[in-house]
Amino acid sequence: xxxxxxLGGALLALAGLFATARxxxxxxDLSSHSIAITTGFTxxxxxxxxxxxxxxxxxxxxxxxxxxxxxxxxxxVAGIWANTDxxxxxxxxxxxxxxxxxxxxxxxxxxxxxxxxIGTDNLKFETKTPTDPERVKLxxxxxxxxxxxxxxxxxxxxxxxxxxxxxxxxxxxxPAGIPTGTYMVEVFLVRDQDVIGGQTTPLVVSxxxxxxxxxxxxxxxxxxxxxxxxxxxxxxxxxxxxxxxxT
Amino acid sequence: xxxxxxxxxxxxxxxxxxxxxxxxxxxxxEVSLDIFVLLGLGAAVGFLSGVFGVGGGFLLTPLLILxxxxxxxxxxxxxNQLVGxxxxxxxAHWRRGNVDFKMGFTLLMGGLAGSVLGVWLFTFxxxxxxxxxxxxxxxxxxxGALGFLMGxxxxxxxxxxxxPGTARRRLHRHTWMHGLPLKTRFRxxxxxxxxxxxxxxxxxxxxxxxxxxxxGGFIMVPAMIYTLGMPTAMVPGTSLLQIIxxxxxxxxxxxxxxxxxxxxxxxxLLVGGxxxxxxxxxxxxxxxGEQLRFLLALLVLLVAAKLARDLTLRPSDLFVIPADNRx
Numbered sequence: 001x002x003x004x005x006x007l008g009g010a011l012l013a014l015a016g017l018f019a020t021a022r023x024x025x026x027x028x029d030l031s032s033h034s035i036a037i038t039t040g041f042t043x044x045x046x047x048x049x050x051x052x053x054x055x056x057x058x059x060x061x062x063x064x065x066x067x068x069x070x071x072x073x074x075x076x077v078a079g080i081w082a083n084t085d086x087x088x089x090x091x092x093x094x095x096x097x098x099x100x101x102x103x104x105x106x107x108x109x110x111x112x113x114x115x116x117x118i119g120t121d122n123l124k125f126e127t128k129t130p131t132d133p134e135r136v137k138l139x140x141x142x143x144x145x146x147x148x149x150x151x152x153x154x155x156x157x158x159x160x161x162x163x164x165x166x167x168x169x170x171x172x173x174x175p176a177g178i179p180t181g182t183y184m185v186e187v188f189l190v191r192d193q194d195v196i197g198g199q200t201t202p203l204v205v206s207x208x209x210x211x212x213x214x215x216x217x218x219x220x221x222x223x224x225x226x227x228x229x230x231x232x233x234x235x236x237x238x239x240x241x242x243x244x245x246x247t
Numbered sequence: 248x249x250x251x252x253x254x255x256x257x258x259x260x261x262x263x264x265x266x267x268x269x270x271x272x273x274x275x276x277e278v279s280l281d282i283f284v285l286l287g288l289g290a291a292v293g294f295l296s297g298v299f300g301v302g303g304g305f306l307l308t309p310l311l312i313l314x315x316x317x318x319x320x321x322x323x324x325x326x327n328q329l330v331g332x333x334x335x336x337x338x339a340h341w342r343r344g345n346v347d348f349k350m351g352f353t354l355l356m357g358g359l360a361g362s363v364l365g366v367w368l369f370t371f372x373x374x375x376x377x378x379x380x381x382x383x384x385x386x387x388x389x390x391g392a393l394g395f396l397m398g399x400x401x402x403x404x405x406x407x408x409x410x411p412g413t414a415r416r417r418l419h420r421h422t423w424m425h426g427l428p429l430k431t432r433f434r435x436x437x438x439x440x441x442x443x444x445x446x447x448x449x450x451x452x453x454x455x456x457x458x459x460x461x462x463g464g465f466i467m468v469p470a471m472i473y474t475l476g477m478p479t480a481m482v483p484g485t486s487l488l489q490i491i492x493x494x495x496x497x498x499x500x501x502x503x504x505x506x507x508x509x510x511x512x513x514x515x516l517l518v519g520g521x522x523x524x525x526x527x528x529x530x531x532x533x534x535x536g537e538q539l540r541f542l543l544a545l546l547v548l549l550v551a552a553k554l555a556r557d558l559t560l561r562p563s564d565l566f567v568i569p570a571d572n573r574x
Contacts, residue, residue, distance in 0.1 A: 041272040042279045072376050074565045080558045082380045083567065142566035149564075176272070176279040211274035211511075218275055218506055226502030229327050229510040230495045233517060237334025240521030 025053040026197045028060075028187040033201070035174055036208040043175045046203065048099070048185065054165035057100065057107045057190040061118055062172055062203070064095025064152070065181030068128065071139045071146070087139035088128040094179040096120060096147075099158035099170040109193040116188065116195060120144045120153055151175040180205050275509035276320040282515065284314060289328070289519025296332050296520070297339065297527020298534075299468065299483065299543045304329050304461030305390065306550060307516070308382075318379050320509050322369070322460030323501035327513035328520060329462045329494035333487045335521040339528040340484025347435035347481050350445060351488035354467075357446035358493040361453020366500040369458050373505070380558075385459050387555045389466060394547035397469050397540055404537035436477045436485075444475060449489060457497045462490030465547060469540075479536035 028050030035044045048060055069092045075084035100107050104119050114122045125140040147153040152175065160170040172185075182202050189197035207215050218225045270279040288310055296303035304325045311321035340346050372378040431442040448470050452463030467486045471477045477485070502508040531539065 037272060039272050040270060040279075042270050069568060070376065072567050074562055074567065080380075080384075081560075081562055083376050086376060139566070143568065146564065146566055146568050176270075177277060207274065211272055214274040214511060218502065218508065218510075222503045222506060223499065225510070226499035226508060229502060229508055229513060230330055230498050232510065233327055233329075233331035233498075233513060234334050234491075234495075235331075236514065236517045237331035237336075237521050238338065240331075240517075241335045241338040241525060 025056070026058075026187065026189040026199055027051050028058075028199050028201070030185060030201055030203060032203075034204040034206065035178075036206065037180065037211060038207075038209050039211055041176060043173065046172050046174065047169060048160075048172060048187070049167070049169040050187065051166045052168065052189060055191065056196065057102055058160050058168050059098070059100040059104070059107055059118055059188045059190055060160065060170065061116075061186045061188075062095065062097040063093040063184045063186070064179055064205075065093075065183070066091040067094050067179075068092070069143060071143045073139070073142070087131055087135060089140070089143065090126050090128050092125075092143070093123070094181070095152045095174070095183060096123070097154035097158065097172050099154075099160045099172065101160045101162065101168065104157055107190055107193065108195075112190075112194055116186075118188070119157070120148075150177065152178060174205070178205060180207060271511070271515070273316070273320075273509050273512045275507065276316050276324070276512055278315055278317070280314060280316070285512070285515040286519040288314075289516035290523040291519075292516075293332055293335075293520030293523025294527040294530075295523075295546070296464075297336055297524035297529075298531040299464070299527075299539065303332065303464075303520075304456075305386065305459070305465050305547070308460040309386070309550065309554065311512075316509075316512065317507075318382060319373065319505060319507045320512070322382065322458075323498065323505065323507035324509045324512045324516075325460035326456065326462075326494045326497040326501060327508050327510065328516040330491055330498060331513075331517040332520045332524050333462060333491040333494060335524045336487040336528060337484055337491060339525060340487065343484075343532070345480055346484035346488055347433060347477070348485075348488065349431075350433045350436055350438075350475075350477070350481075351485045353431070353433075353442055353445040354449035354452075354485075354489040355492050357449025357451075358453035358456070358463075358489055359496055361450035361455075362457045362493050362496045362500065363453075365454040365457025366497065366504055368454070369501075370504055372458075382459055383554055383558055385455065387551055387558065389455070390547045390551035391555070393465060393469055394544045394551055398544035398548065400473070401537045401540035401544060405541060408537070436475075436481050438476060440475060448474065449493075453493050453496075456490075456493050457500065460497075462487075462494050464490055465543070468543075472540075479539075483531070 028048060031047035031049070035046065050058070052058060068088060068090050070086050070088045072083040073085040074081045077084060098104065098119055104113060108118060113119055117123055123144075125136055127136055144153060148155045158170050158172065160168050162168050182204055185201045185203055187199045187201070188195045206212065269282045271282045271285070272279045288307070292303035292307045292310075295306065307328065308321050308325045311325065312318050316324070337346060369378060372381045429442040430439060432439050448467070452467050455461065455466065456463045464486050467489070468482055471482045471486060472479055498508055
């Protein structure tokens with residue numbers, strides 16, 4: 001049953017995309033298609049803007065690269081708080097933000113929101129090993145809470161505002177600690193609580209300049225990196241002691 | 248974002264008022280921190296390092312974690328920083344003739360072996376998701392015990408000096424340790440003891456160095472004074488000498504196995520640290536041995552108390568995602 005539902009959803013999405021292409025009822029783009037993490041990086045904002053035929057809602061979702069995540073629960077062992085229990089999820093987005101012209105519950109039917117995984121409540125939580133559903137629910141909620149506090153999951157949907165009838169815009173904020181990789185920005189055109197069109201735009205987050213060089217060198221030539229770090233430290237120690245030599 | 252430093256407990260340490268800040272992005276730690284905070288932290292810890300002849304890692308690592316550096320990166324980068332701080336310290340002590348090279352290299356033999364085991368243990372606990380707990384527990388137990396013992400001993404020594412005429416401690420007490428084989432003469436330290444003692448001590452400190460991101464000076468210094476019986480003046484320089492090599496070994500091993508050494512972070516801490524260490528060394532030579540030990544004991548106990556409190560207090564959030572902190 002669920003497979004039929006999913007297939008239907010995929011066809012619907014495809015149909016929606018074709019509709020977009022044909023009628024051009026949704027055009028959207030980002031103010032920038034890349035975020036460069038440099039030495040002074042403290043976070044970045046990217047503006048999503050576009051135009052519709054003015055008769056529909058717009059919902060946008062930003063998803064960071066998917067990764068496995070282990071969530072630990074602390075418990076008291078002999079008077080000390082320690083990590084005692086864990087659940088490992090696979091394929092979780094490392095960044096997740098939603099923006100909409102109206103509150104999500106008004107703009108989308110629950111089925112549609114679930115189908116397109118819109119909103120943190122509709123993320124799919126697959127565990128690495130079979131786990132009791134109650135536990136999955138508990139740890140999934142914890143994962144969402146922890147990441148919302150870290151700023152990598154948006155705490156509540158951002159507002160997409162209309163300028164006039166057709167133009168819309170919203171701003172997504174990316175904090176300093178965001179993971180690197182290719183992010184996907186999905187824009188959905190929604191009418192009568194159903195998705196009728198969509199567009200996906202990539203957003204590349206990467207380290208550039210000296211930082212990228214240091215990071216890549218540390219990963220790819222770990223031994224040489226370690227040796228150079230030591231030599232630099234020895235040199236720094238020696239140089240610093242020179243002015244004090246004659247005292 | 249109005250919070251400058253988010254504590255690991257989730258609370259806000261420093262609000263973003265109109266402070267003059269210059270953030271620098273650390274490429275391996277993957278966080279942005281204020282450059283002046285890092286320089287100041289390095290200088291303060293470097294000063295203490297010079298005074299006491301300890302690397303200061305036992306203060307640096309917890310402080311880095313506190314200001315938002317992922318624990319694994321804090322441990323490994325502290326080791327990197329220690330290399331430079333120790334070189335600077337050894338040079339200062341060496342000019343005063345206070346380094347026993349033979350003793351230093353004997354300690355080192357054990358230290359290198361110990362640090363290999365330590366890095367392996369670190370990786371093992373990280374995979375189990377328990378490395379943070381292990382680091383904290385190691386700190387509390389070791390700092391607590393040492394601070395307590397050293398505090399009592401040095402307080403007694405200070406009181407004895409105030410009341411002349413009280414019996415002095417016997418210079419040499421013969422225990423089982425003196426029956427061990429491989430007797431070696433350490434001329435500079437005026438000792439004739441088994442080489443197994445410094446090798447064993449070095450090994451223990453090497454393990455801790457890798458797991459805790461410390462040079463192990465705060466264990467090494469009291470052990471050299473009380474267990475090996477070295478003259479107090481000779482201890483800081485000799486301890487720092489072996490820390491250079493153990494910390495260098497830890498840095499390379501951590502960089503290779505865990506990719507957690509942030510050289511940019513280490514260099515920033517060093518710039519402040521090496522200068523602080525020079526001033527610390529000068530200041531230290533003006534203090535008496537037992538006063539020095541008493542001050543160190545107080546400092547060690549303070550850090551232990553803070554960490555013990557953190558372990559037993561109910562965390563503000565019962566759930567954590569260590570991977571988000573790159574552990």
